[in-house]
Each structure stands twice: as structure tokens, then as C-alpha cells.
Amino acid sequence: MDVSTVNTLPYEDFVNIFGNVVEKCPLIAAAVWSSRPFLSLSTLETAISEFIDALPDSGKEGILRCHPDLAGRDLQSGTLTRDSLEEQAGAGMDALSSAEATRMARLNEGYKQRFGFPFVICARMNDKEDILRQLSARRHNDCAVERARGIEEVKKICRLRLQALLADASNKL
Numbered sequence: 001m002d003v004s005t006v007n008t009l010p011y012e013d014f015v016n017i018f019g020n021v022v023e024k025c026p027l028i029a030a031a032v033w034s035s036r037p038f039l040s041l042s043t044l045e046t047a048i049s050e051f052i053d054a055l056p057d058s059g060k061e062g063i064l065r066c067h068p069d070l071a072g073r074d075l076q077s078g079t080l081t082r083d084s085l086e087e088q089a090g091a092g093m094d095a096l097s098s099a100e101a102t103r104m105a106r107l108n109e110g111y112k113q114r115f116g117f118p119f120v121i122c123a124r125m126n127d128k129e130d131i132l133r134q135l136s137a138r139r140h141n142d143c144a145v146e147r148a149r150g151i152e153e154v155k156k157i158c159r160l161r162l163q164a165l166l167a168d169a170s171n172k173l
């Protein structure tokens, strides 16, 4: 699907297609629809990024809270979104040894208790070892640093999801 097709989409279709580029935050797609026409994929990405940046800290934390834990309850119970499942499986989150799974669960819990939102990282850009290393290191940061860091990761996830959607010929309307 090319950007000129995207610009012709009524908001219902736009939200159906782009509603999960930020995990479980269709409101963001619904909001940036007003910024059409987009000159390119990167203009759409910039509109999303600017919308997120304009949110108060509580809104940014809300976005982080819409993300499932890595190797967490949703993965185990099969309730991840399709995007998230592909990303987590690609990083080997569905094939952790029991020692790794225990370590991940303990670190995720500690992180959430400290910050009140989950550890977020772009799983497509990291393998299992990177994820465990970064989770272990980032839990010592200040809350403001982690809020900003998590949002940077959300934007990376968003960019890769957008690229995949626009590359997918089956999205040609």
C-alpha cells in the first residue's frame, strides 16, 4: 500500500489498519488521521511521534502500560496481539529456559514495582541476551529517564510496524 492510498482512507479503515502501530492505542491512529495528507511514510511516523511527545507524562506512561510484559502472562495465555506475538517470538521470548523465564519474570516485576509501568524494548531489534541485559541495567535508572527511554522504544516498534503494513501488498485497498 502506498502513501497516496493511505491518504484516501476513511478514518474507519485507517484506524482498522494502523490502530495497533502503537500497541493497543488506536486513539493515536484516530487522532493523526486529521493530519492527512501524508507526504510519505515518514510524515505519518512524524505525526504519530509528535502526538506522543505532546502528551503529558501520565499519557506517556499510559502508552507504556498498554504494552504486554516480555515473556509475560499474555504470551503464556495466548492473548498477545498478533504484532506483539511475532515480535516476542522473533526475540526468542517464547523459548526461554526455565531459569531465563524465572529471571525475566523477577526483573519485570521489580521494574513494574519501581516505575509503575512495564519495561518496554523493541524486541525486533534485540535478542534474548540484549533484552535481559538491558532490563537488568535500565531498572536502576530514574523514572523520568525510563519513561523517555520506554517511549523511544515504542517509536521504534511503531516504525517497524508501519513499514511492515505499508510493505504488505494484501493491504492494497
Ligand SMILES: NC(=O)N[C@H]1NC(=O)NC1=O
Pocket (backbone or CB within 6 Å): 067, 068, 069, 070, 083, 084, 085, 087, 088, 118, 119, 120, 121, 122, 123, 124, 157
Ligand atoms: N514490553 C515490551 O517491550 N513489549 C514489546 N516489545 C515489543 O517489541 N513487542 C512487545 O510486545
